[in-house]
């Protein structure tokens with residue numbers, strides 16, 4: 001089943017700055033994603049994107065929400081329309097005249113699947129966080145303390161164990177790392193510190 005989009009232009013640059021309200025974005029998430037695990041994953045990635053935009057990129061609140069929104073909706077169509085993954089959500093956001101950069105970040109979160117390369121820092125960070133967030137969450141579930149007291153060396157060990165959370169694609173994580181000027185350990189540490197908060 002190919003998810004290649006065979007498109008290179010997404011959204012309309014005239015829509016720059018157009019976002020969904022938080023209420024509408026969460027409504028879309030709740031309407032489209034019934035799988036609680038997937039919803040949690042999307043909320044976690046959204047939170048990581050928002051925190052990274054604020055803390056590491058020094059972006060203002062409007063831009064933080066653009067990053068957060070991309071994270072929040074990146075897998076919105078996976079639950080109900082896996083064969084239309086990415087296509088469905090970007091068409092929805094295009095129909096709602098959403099900022100082209102948000103749509104593009106969503107479209108490029110799996111270059112090997114959708115055939116669109118991450119270009120902006122927002123694109124690249126979403127790609128980088130996606131799988132690594134899943135690995136870290138899987139690790140938290142096997143720890144009685146969850147995220148509390150989690151150490152970098154623990155997550156690095158799990159990353160090397162191919163059998164642990166085997167569905168987490170390590171090659172995609174390394175591919176994402178090769179595209180950004182940030183160390184893998186820095187992102188791991190950031191996820192350890194921030195991801196647990198997303199569940200609060």
Ligand SMILES: [Fe+2]
Pocket residue numbers: 041045074075130
């Ligand atoms: Fe994802």
